[in-house]
Amino acid sequence: MYDAVGFLGTGNMGSAVARAVYRSGEAKQIWLANRTPAKAEALAAQLPGAGVCTNRELVDRCDVIFLGVKPQMMEGVIRELRDGLKASQKRRILVSMAAGLSCERLSAMLGQTTTWIRMMPNTPAAIGAGVVQYCGLWASQEDLDAFARLIAPAGLVDQLDEKLMDAATCVSGCGPAFACLFAEALADGGVACGLPRDKAVEYAAKMLEGTARLLLESGKHPGALKDAVCSPGGTTIQGVRRLEEQGVRGAVMDAVMAAYEKTLAL
Ligand SMILES: NC(=O)c1ccc[n+]([C@@H]2O[C@H](COP(=O)([O-])OP(=O)(O)OC[C@H]3O[C@@H](n4cnc5c(N)ncnc54)[C@H](OP(=O)(O)O)[C@@H]3O)[C@@H](O)[C@H]2O)c1
Secondary structure, eight states, rough: EEEEEEOOOOOOHHHHHHHHHHTOEEEEEEEOOOOHHHHHHHHHHSSSOOEOOOOOHHHHHEEEEOOOOOOOGGHHHHHHHHHHHHHHHHEEEEEOOOTTTHHHHHHHHTTSSOEEEEEEEEEEGGGGGGGOOOOOOOEOOHHHHHHHHHGGGGEEEEEEGGGGGHHHIIIIIHHHHHHHHHHHHHHHHHHHHTTOOOHHHHHHEEEEHHHHHHEEEEEEEHHHHHHHOOOTSSSSSHHHHHHHHHHHHHHHHHHHHHHHHHHHHH
């Protein structure tokens, strides 16, 4: 249990992570800071008891500080925090959710020894159905376990070797965009065949949720679950044939690898 946990940057991901931490009950106090304060105030209004403050106040008050800014903004933000961290007598844990930035690089940006945790969340963390990988630098196993408790309500929480973080980013961090693209395309197909849009979207989303649960709970290979839907001479295998003709597998693999190349270049 931490006395105070802070969030610097309450955009899409920072706010999703803040919601999860809030639900954990592992933080006595939550502080939110954002460049545009109205965004932090709107989030605080949804998290009773959470307060809004400046970046500097966050450093003074919080034991754990989540940095939820874009990777390109990270160096400037860390520079801004440096003096406050140096002046503080208390130990601080800094948590980065930025794609592509290793703990070593973050630590070099700060230029002083502090416990770092690097996490890779995804947007479904906001509703407890996310995936979070994490690793640390100058972090004890006790620090990492306490972090896992803090973030547990986000969904699946998995400690991972740092050298695999970039690959994980491109599967589960970027994945919601790929999955939503697929859901939208499925719904478009349904609309083209006459389904009302709202029903098409609901059916597509519920099917993806159900199939994901079946995959996880059955422990079966995805190919086996695909085969179970494809009756000989039936309709589904015709759709599968068309997807294969269009190179859907290669396209999805390329998407992950393109994201990976971009991550390495950050
Ligand atoms: N989006 C995802 O699905 C996802 C998944 C995994 C990891 N991430 C990582 O999460 C991080 C944030 O991404 P995002 O998508 O949440 O971006 P975002 O929605 O643009 O949020 C960034 C937030 O940081 C705030 N900010 C920028 N500079 C600041 C400063 N100096 N002080 C205080 N607040 C500042 C911005 O404030 P304003 O309101 O003024 O713009 C904005 O609210 C990135 O590092 C990204 O790699 C994102």
